[in-house]
Amino acid sequence: MTIETDISEIRERLDDTQAIYREVCALLFFRYGETPTANRLYQLVRKGSMSAPAKALRDFWGEMREKSRIDVGQPDLPADVAAAAGNLAARLWRLSLDAADASLAAFRVDAQAAVDAAQIQVRDAEVRAEASEAARREVNARSDELRLQLGSLESQLVEQRAANAALREQLAAARSEASMAAAALGDARRDFSVELEKLRDSLAQNEQRLAAAERRALLEIETERTAASRARKELQQANDRIGALEAAHRQERDALRDDLAGAKARLASSVSQCSELERTLRARTEELTHAATTTAELRQRLESISAKLDAGRTPGHTTTKIARKRNRSTRPLALSKGFAVMNLQRRR
Template identity: 60%
Template structure:
């Protein structure tokens, strides 16, 4: 049994939390030889708050001290002697308890080591048993596979024997065919030798024709080289002529470009002079327009005065003295105007240039 199992058993019949913690303290200290602590108790029980295991632990140690205290109840002994005797008995009990606990620990360790060794041995035996079972299964499977292979090999042997018989017949037929083929090969070799002789003669004739054709080709190549040399010289001459023409064309183009630049400069100067003349002409046109306007005004005044004179001439004689007197009265205030008696001609406006 383990500590957790004992705690579960105690938990079933211990309803009070403090009693449960005290029982767990007793189990840990007396049965399993562990010193109980508050954290360890709370980890094992997981009940109540953190103060519950601390209080239960204090009560447990108080109870242990009370139980381990030895009281020598003899009235004839002095108190100091009784106390010393009690402490001696308590020390003896504590020492014996420690020795028993140490022996129990040694026994527990030995038992645990033996249990671990037994478990290890059991695991090894289980592993060996599993390996043996696996090997047995593999051997059975191998035997079955070998049986199948043997059956297959026997069937294959029968097939090979049948095929051997067939191949023997085919070999005999092949030997006969080989003999016929050898005869045909001898005939073919003889025919091939004759054809080879014919081909050699044809090859010699072809070589002769090829040599003659090569000579003709060399002659044609030489003539083509001469023609190419002549054409190359003519091409060089043409290139020289083209270069000279390009030089002349370039000089003419430069001269034309210079003339064009000069013409552009003259055109710019002429344009500037035309602009100045246009400005002067505009001023003269404005002055002429002013003079024409003043002339028109004078002409209108003259026409008005002419109409007045005509009116004055056409009036009766009785009215003339009055007008003359009025004219004489107005004469000192106006300047005299002389007319040539000719008709007035309106000048046409000079068009702007």
């Protein structure tokens, strides 16, 4: 058994603090051979105030002294033995008392240091307690905020669950619609494939018809080119005839002018001859007018043929050629009209 076990048994058996300290003193002195001190007693028992172990120690030594006096004062001992025993007991008592006083002083110093340390610890504990109280209040406030946030989060969680349920329903409906749309898309793809095949067949037929129409158009263009070439030749021939008529008309005009000049000198005697000349000039003018009308008709035919050929030729090139031919064709007509006006003026 250890001293801690014995002290635990004493604490369980006794309730009085002084009785516990006295039992511990006897235990240390008689069983374990230690001289009990106040500091040692307080370290083992840890009960009561600082003066409790010192008082228990004084009582223990007082009991020991009384018991020693009784033992020494036996009547059957010789006087010198009794005196020696008394001196020994007195010396032991003084030694024990000195040891007790020294232990008490040391205990007081230790106790004061322990009190100072305890006071410092108390102040630190008070500071920590205040800090703990502030922290507790802050934690309470934070816990209140967290409770409010928790309530808000719980309400949001309920809303989110309701929204998730609605979204699940919408997702199921969307999946159903997607399945239906996929089926419809498959049907549409099949229909589209059929229609695409039909369009391809129709496109092939249209291309064939277009190729045939293009061949016909090329044939018509070639025919129109042949007709235009023929018309150009006829126009050139007409222009040549008109040029010849203009040259002849100029010769006749010059001759008639000369004749008219001589006729004016012989006006009185040759009135009938002048009238004949005027009739001849009028006939030549009518011929020139008829040639100009024929030329205009040929020009209209040429312009119609050229318009049909515009799809296969450059517009600027065709227009330039027609303008040149029109200028060549218009010049003899203008000259013939000028001669006709001059003849009319002379006749007047």
